[in-house]
Amino acid sequence: MMDWRFPDLSNKIVLIYLTNQCDEHNVVLAQPHFEQQGDKLFIVGVFAEGTTANDWASGVHTAVAWDNVEQYLVFDSLEDYFYRISLANENQTLQ
Numbered sequence: 717m718m719d720w721r722f723p724d725l726s727n728k729i730v731l732i733y734l735t736n737q738c739d740e741h742n743v744v745l746a747q748p749h750f751e752q753q754g755d756k757l758f759i760v761g762v763f764a765e766g767t768t769a770n771d772w773a774s775g776v777h778t779a780v781a782w783d784n785v786e787q788y789l790v791f792d793s794l795e796d797y798f799y800r801i802s803l804a805n806e807n808q809t810l811q
Contacts, residue, residue, distance in 0.1 A: 722750045725748040725759075725790065727793075728792065728793075729745070729792075729793060730744070730745045730761070730788050730789070731788060731791070731797065732745065732780055732788045733785070733788065734780070734784050734785065734786060736786075744763065745761030745764060746762050746764040746765070747762050749761065751779065753779065756781055756783070757781070757782040757783070758779040758781055758782060759779070759782055759785065759788075760777070760778070761777070761778065763775065763776050763778060764794055765794065766794070766798070767797075
């Protein structure tokens with residue numbers, strides 16, 4: 717069996733880019749952790765507050781199949797995530 721090592725995501729916020737999806741299908745997770753369900757590995761957590769349209773899914777538990785993850789970014793906090801998003805939005809208006 718392979719020695720799988722996963723990052724420690726305790727107390728982090730994770731922005732997940734899904735394979736073959738547009739930006740509208742990104743997932744921002746709070747309380748992320750890895751979990752084996754059946755024969756598949758998932759990254760499990762709750763939708764972070766303020767990251768879904770009208771906050772309709774805030775706090776809802778979700779699981780994303782790890783093999784559907786194209787890229788992920790790890791933030792120290794929700795505040796850090798929103799701060800960096802605001803920087804990206806500022807930079808877009810300057811171009």
